Amino acid sequence: MPPIKLELLNNIGKTATDYGVSVYIVGGTVRDILLGRTPRDIDIVVEGDGIKLSHILASKMGGSVLSVSRFLTSKLRIKGNAFDIVTARRESYPRPGALPIVSQGSLRDDLARRDFSINAMALRINAWGQEQIADPFGGQKDLEHSQIRILQETSFQDDATRIMRAIKYEKRLGMVLEKGTESSLISNLSMLDTIEGYRLRKELKLWFEEPLCSSILVRASDLGVIEALDNGLNQGVTFVRKESWLWDKKMETERFWLSLIAYFMNYDECSHFIARFGFRGGLAKIIWATNRLKCLADSLILTDKGDLQYQRYLDCYDHSILRIVALINRNNIVGETIDIYLSKTKS
Numbered sequence: 001m002p003p004i005k006l007e008l009l010n011n012i013g014k015t016a017t018d019y020g021v022s023v024y025i026v027g028g029t030v031r032d033i034l035l036g037r038t039p040r041d042i043d044i045v046v047e048g049d050g051i052k053l054s055h056i057l058a059s060k061m062g063g064s065v066l067s068v069s070r071f072l073t074s075k076l077r078i079k080g081n082a083f084d085i086v087t088a089r090r091e092s093y094p095r096p097g098a099l100p101i102v103s104q105g106s107l108r109d110d111l112a113r114r115d116f117s118i119n120a121m122a123l124r125i126n127a128w129g130q131e132q133i134a135d136p137f138g139g140q141k142d143l144e145h146s147q148i149r150i151l152q153e154t155s156f157q158d159d160a161t162r163i164m165r166a167i168k169y170e171k172r173l174g175m176v177l178e179k180g181t182e183s184s185l186i187s188n189l190s191m192l193d194t195i196e197g198y199r200l201r202k203e204l205k206l207w208f209e210e211p212l213c214s215s216i217l218v219r220a221s222d223l224g225v226i227e228a229l230d231n232g233l234n235q236g237v238t239f240v241r242k243e244s245w246l247w248d249k250k251m252e253t254e255r256f257w258l259s260l261i262a263y264f265m266n267y268d269e270c271s272h273f274i275a276r277f278g279f280r281g282g283l284a285k286i287i288w289a290t291n292r293l294k295c296l297a298d299s300l301i302l303t304d305k306g307d308l309q310y311q312r313y314l315d316c317y318d319h320s321i322l323r324i325v326a327l328i329n330r331n332n333i334v335g336e337t338i339d340i341y342l343s344k345t346k347s
């Protein structure tokens with residue numbers, strides 16, 4: 001971790017000690033430190049009133065509290081560094097897939113509500129460097145064995161977004177699902193139906209932002225997750241599986257993957273996909289535009305006529321979508337026509 005962040009954490013630990021509460025870094029932050037990776041964000045849990053501590057830290061350390069939520073969480077910014085500071089919580093699920101009911105709890109309660117053992121560890125920072133790691137679910141052992149393991153049998157029923165998260169971690173961290181976790185995942189695929197669209201959309205975006213997104217999509221398909229999410233995704237993922245050049249495209253955007261997948265959908269599948277995941281605004285437009293372009297491309301292939309007349313129609317499309325469609329069709333007349341068009345209209 002960068003020295004500036006370590007120093008800030010040290011100060012957060014000292015201030016929390018003065019204020020009389022125990023404070024820990026938790027979750028993915030601890031996992032990444034143990035793996036020698038740079039954590040993407042710094043999650044902090046407080047055994048006590050986390051929101052109050054956030055305000056105290058902001059005033060003592062010259063920061064600001066950006067937001068607080070009814071789930072006892074807050075976002076703090078100090079000297080350009082962001083921290084998520086939350087009150088240690090206990091959770092219960094009123095019904096599968098629903099958002100949990102949250103109340104203040106102990107550190108153990110807070111670790112017990114987490115998705116996987118490797119994400120359920122904490123490191124106390126009151127006295128930085130002196131305290132043992134809290135690891136009640138064997139996260140370190142699972143890290144050593146490179147396995148993703150749920151904490152309780154009902155984990156995927158309580159929150160099926162964990163199905164999508166599990167595959168993301170497998171590929172990102174080069175790990176595998178522990179046997180029991182894999183069978184639980186497979187037998188709970190139908191629980192994805194209990195999750196609201198916006199939550200699935202958020203997890204899908206996280207897949208799309210991963211460098212190994214292709215591997216995630218293919219693994220998800222092998223496990224039956226793609227089918228369970230939305231049938232319409234199948235053909236796009238089949239294309240990804242076949243086209244090895246795509247596997248090297250490490251950092252693509254959400255727009256790229258959405259467009260690629262939408263290209264292989266028919267009109268009804270697009271409608272269903274948009275409705276199920278609740279796409280709106282720009283992203284919904286990308287999906288529809290790709291779908292329309294595919295119809296144009298199909299007619300190009302039918303007539304085998306990459307002439308200028310067709311190129312006129314291409315004026316209606318965003319260049320980023322045109323590039324993706326050209327890539328998909330890089331060995332046929334469609335790709336050729338779009339490439340000519342793009343080279344002519346390059347400013």
Ligand code: ATP
Pocket residue numbers: 026027028029039040041043113114115116119120159161162
């Ligand atoms: P990343 O490196 O992508 O940020 P992360 O593990 O930090 O990965 P976040 O989405 O930032 O993941 O969430 C922080 C922590 O919150 C996780 O490590 C995990 O302990 C917990 N968490 C997040 N989502 C869930 C969930 N759906 N169910 C249970 N615990 C979760």
Ligand code: MG
Pocket residue numbers: 028029040041
């Ligand atoms: Mg994180």
